[in-house]
Amino acid sequence: MIIDNLYNEAKGKSPVCLGLDTDESYLPKCISDLGEGVADKIFKFNKDIVDHTKDIVSCYKVQIAYYEALGLEGMKAYAKTMDYIRESGSISIGDIKRGDIAATGEKYATGHFQGDFEADIITVNGYMGEDAISPFYPYLKEKGKGLFVLLRTSNKSAVDLQDVEAGGQKVYLHMGDLIKKWGEGFIGESGFSSIGSVVGLTYPDEFYMLSKTYPNMFFLVPGYGAQGGTGKDLARILKESACAVVNSSRGLITAHKNKTEDTDYAQHIRNAALAMKGDITRWL
Numbered sequence: 628m629i630i631d632n633l634y635n636e637a638k639g640k641s642p643v644c645l646g647l648d649t650d651e652s653y654l655p656k657c658i659s660d661l662g663e664g665v666a667d668k669i670f671k672f673n674k675d676i677v678d679h680t681k682d683i684v685s686c687y688k689v690q691i692a693y694y695e696a697l698g699l700e701g702m703k704a705y706a707k708t709m710d711y712i713r714e715s716g717s718i719s720i721g722d723i724k725r726g727d728i729a730a731t732g733e734k735y736a737t738g739h740f741q742g743d744f745e746a747d748i749i750t751v752n753g754y755m756g757e758d759a760i761s762p763f764y765p766y767l768k769e770k771g772k773g774l775f776v777l778l779r780t781s782n783k784s785a786v787d788l789q790d791v792e793a794g795g796q797k798v799y800l801h802m803g804d805l806i807k808k809w810g811e812g813f814i815g816e817s818g819f820s821s822i823g824s825v826v827g828l829t830y831p832d833e834f835y836m837l838s839k840t841y842p843n844m845f846f847l848v849p850g851y852g853a854q855g856g857t858g859k860d861l862a863r864i865l866k867e868s869a870c871a872v873v874n875s876s877r878g879l880i881t882a883h884k885n886k887t888e889d890t891d892y893a894q895h896i897r898n899a900a901l902a903m904k905g906d907i908t909r910w911l
């Protein structure tokens with residue numbers, strides 16, 4: 628199961644999930660000056676980053692919004708990036724946050740678990756209930772795919788809805804119970820389910836509690852670096868269970884900024900990923 632592969636990658640390499648939220652403004656001059664279209668430049672940058680980090684990170688999360696914003700050219704760069712990550716033997720997470728009625732959900736599943744945009748794991752929004760999630764189940768069983776369902780998001784306004792009490796329980800805990808139930812049929816050898824959840828590092832106490840409440844749940848954790856999360860926030864959680872991969876996007880893929888515009892940019896990004904790995908693992 629994909630979750631066992633991700634668990635093994637996180638243990639063997641590091642819990643670092645490198646986020647390819649690639650904005651054109653992040654490209655070093657040695658790439659932006661090339662006489663090619665933007666899709667080719669972005670793909671070149673992403674490819675170089677993968678080549679320089681695949682031995683030290685557990686997975687790559689590609690934020691589709693950055694590619695959609697560039698239209699057809701951007702989507703070509705997205706497709707090539709997803710393909711290259713998987714071709715390199717690494718795990719790809721398509722951060723697409725989809726979720727809709729079942730008929731539409733089936734199309735999302737087809738669009739992102741096979742074909743041009745194929746990912747190993749995608750992020751989904753379960754706040755429409757199980758029929759927004761069940762169209763993905765056949766791909767989990769038959770193609771070994773995985774899901775990370777939004778649980779406790781990293782943004783400030785997460786509390787507006789997720790902290791509301793309903794029936795004596797916060798909404799996000801209802802969601803946690805649902806994700807646990809949806810994931811019961813997909814538990815792998817690692818003890819974790821291929822239906823995991825997204826929990827922000829910006830709420831470390833809630834994250835700790837969730838990791839204790841749901842011992843079979845694996846977590847995708849955004850919020851490290853640019854959003855303020857640190858390795859110290861993760862210490863007690865990861866010490867007790869290797870239950871998460873931790874994403875950093877801007878904090879890693881802009882590490883070369885103000886240092887170099889030359890072809891050594893990917894080495895700066897690698898160094899930043901190594902520093903993140905060190906910051907997380909020194910507490911374990």
Ligand SMILES: O=c1ccn([C@@H]2O[C@H](COP(=O)(O)O)[C@@H](O)[C@H]2O)c(=O)[nH]1
Pocket residue numbers: 646648690722779780781782825826827849850851852853854874875876877878
């Ligand atoms: O709760 C959430 C869910 C998803 N994200 C995504 O993670 C990255 C974070 O990027 P940074 O540059 O490291 O802040 C981005 O793709 C978000 O869309 C999140 O931040 N919080």
